[in-house]
Amino acid sequence: MSFLQNIFNDISLTKNISVWNDDEDSDKANLRRIKLLSSYSICSFQQFLDQSKSSGRKNDVLSNALLEKSKRSEKDLQLKLIQQALGFAPPGSNLDSVFRFRASKWFERNMFEYALFDLCEIQSKNKKDLENIKLLQDKCECSEKKKIKEATIETQIIFHKFLQNFSSSVNLGSSKKGGRFLVADKNINPGELIADENSYVALLDRRYRETHCEFCLIKSEYLISCLGCASVYFCSVKCRAAATFHSSECLLMDQIFKADTGVWHLALRIVSGKPASYWATKPYLAKLNSYSSNAISTVYNLVTHKDSGDIEAPVLMKEALTALFYLRVLKTSGYFKNEISSSNELSSVELEVGILLLHFMRVTFFNSHEVTELIGENVEKIGCCLNPSLALINHSCDPNYARVMTGRRSLAFATRLIRKDEEISDVYSPTFFMVDRITRHDTTQRYNFICECKPCIEGWKTEQKMSLNFIPLNPGDNIDQLEKDIKLMLSENWTQSLSLDAAIEEISKTLKDSHLRIEHPCKGVLQLENLLHRLLWKFHCS
Known part of the structure; x- marks a missing residue:
């Protein structure tokens, strides 16, 4: 407590x-x-907010000890200890010494740009520092003092004139019961980018x-x-x-x-x-x-x-x-x-x-939203943030869009065909496909509402309880080939035979066809939507 x-x-x-x-x-x-x-x-709160007792105080003795320990440590641990030494070093000659030492370690690893960054951070540069900076600038073919690390996700989107972070495919609606919400202004295809937003404010989890x-x-x-x-x-x-x-x-x-x-x-x-x-x-x-x-x-x-x-x-x-x-x-x-x-x-x-x-x-x-990151094959929570635009999207236990993130930046993609005038929906709890209705309602109650989406009203089954049946929307439609295509795409090695962008394109086309021809909910189609989301993560954020 x-x-x-x-x-x-x-x-x-x-x-x-x-x-x-x-x-x-x-x-x-x-x-x-x-x-x-x-x-x-x-x-x-005086006893709790005494800055003189903070564990985060600068401490040159501790900084020096960590720096000396790094010199005796294995290569993998060395940079972590130097970073800690950097954190505790007060501004001045001590901090300069840590930057010089770390620059030498970056240089040994052929990470010349990082070495240049550290040398440029030194406040009292000596003649050798200036010579090394010139040498590293030539190596990096960089005339700037420092390059700034930023997200470099390339996207193509025509933005809405009023909803500045959404595409022109989206429009704003409102109702007395649902408040403000977003709808499709035209048919939006699976895999289509519908929003690109940087968080107004964010918070990193302590362990990161x-x-x-x-x-x-x-x-x-x-x-x-x-x-x-x-x-x-x-x-x-x-x-x-x-x-x-x-x-x-x-x-x-x-x-x-x-x-x-x-x-x-x-x-x-x-x-x-x-x-x-x-x-x-x-x-x-x-x-x-x-x-x-x-x-x-x-x-x-x-x-x-x-x-x-x-x-x-x-x-x-x-x-x-x-x-x-x-x-x-x-x-x-x-x-x-x-x-x-x-x-x-x-x-x-x-x-x-x-x-x-x-x-x-x-x-x-x-x-607020979770900030997530692709770590290996898993998407892990690393913090929380406030996305004022994406916050306009209401909840459904059967969402039709999903996000991928790089730090504070969120890209929102349609994961299925969203028809014109259909509401765009997010999920504030695990989806119906993942957990039962009681578990979902325990989560949504914190947002001050009881979910009345179709899966909740009709009691849709979770993935574990659904059968792998493909039922055509039109009884006379032969969907055998479409069923085979979906099962092939869900097979273990299918994505390995294609580039990520090619796999995303193929899945998106198949999902569009599926949503027009296969009765919803369908276990195989929902699994394919999840696969599309994972591949979008890898393509944009790896």
Whole structure:
């Protein structure tokens, strides 16, 4: 159990019982909750947010020890230890020495570009450093100081004029029951790209912090550390500069993770990514002529289920306690530069930011996506993110599109034929093909709805319980050859005989034919949709 949950349990219902029991879901009620919680001395969180005791402090003694250990280590372990030494090295001669040593190791491995990167990071370059930089620039045929690692996925898509991250094949619809949703503006074929979006904000899972960039979430052999702490790494100076949120987390990352606040952490990053003066202008109220994933007003106006009456008093208090904890994090890091208040009392500016944090906590809770990565043959979760455009797509246990990701970038593809005016659907739980209805509903309930999609209403069987029958949509249609083609494509060695792009093209054509001629759901066709998704992962993200 996290320290935040322990505090919540200890202070619950100990004073002002009416506030603890109030289930009013409004800004006014939330202010009362935050003010009450801030009156508890334990809720100053001082003992948990002492930066001088952070495990991520720079430590030249530890850095030197790690560097010496690396010199005696096996080749495979050596670079990992040097990276750790880099993380703990304070800026100055110690850090320069680590960069020089790592550059020599990159050079030994013929990784000249990385060696050049490290030498360029040295602050006090000597004559030999400059000579080596010139030598490596010639080797790399690179005249720039540093090349920035970025996702290089090439795609072809004609974007929608209003829905800036979607293709022109998509349109926006709305209804009283379903809210905003997306429909096909024309027939969309299997394998067709329908969206290309970079996350507004993202969070890397803790276990990937030494292998992936904290900002772009891309795995990289080459990583540099934060200049203020040893807790996070970046793949480039560009990503380090872009991670404006980190100034509020520096030397506090471990404690934020120990608070175990889940996707709510994204709300902290949304707020801390901009100065307090920015939020004072209320930029999230601006009206736009298009739906842009980069606009804060787009993020602010995502679904929050506020005033729905479905959130109980204890949950509202836990949200308020988490928002207060984030306020203490911001205050400890110096975010409120011109505000002076006691350890418990909150200024008017802090209270306004607290309400904003609560709003974005709801936004991230109901609209976030997992960040996934293809690791070997498996797709693994490496973090979470907020994709304001893809968040428009509603749930079905039988989705017709799927995502592939490279760090913060998501590509969305149709996995079956989506007919004109048909709704485009995502899946917020495992699909009906994977798990039973009860298990799916346990997941979807957190999004404040009970799923009433066709598989749930009709009780469709899971993959294990489905027979491998191919039933024609039209009784007189002979689908024997189509059935043979599907079974061949699902055979173990079929994809090995083709290039990835050729296999994707063949499967896409067969799926289009299948959706026109075979009754749905069909086990073989669904397995082929899953194969298409895996191949799209390999083609775009390997």
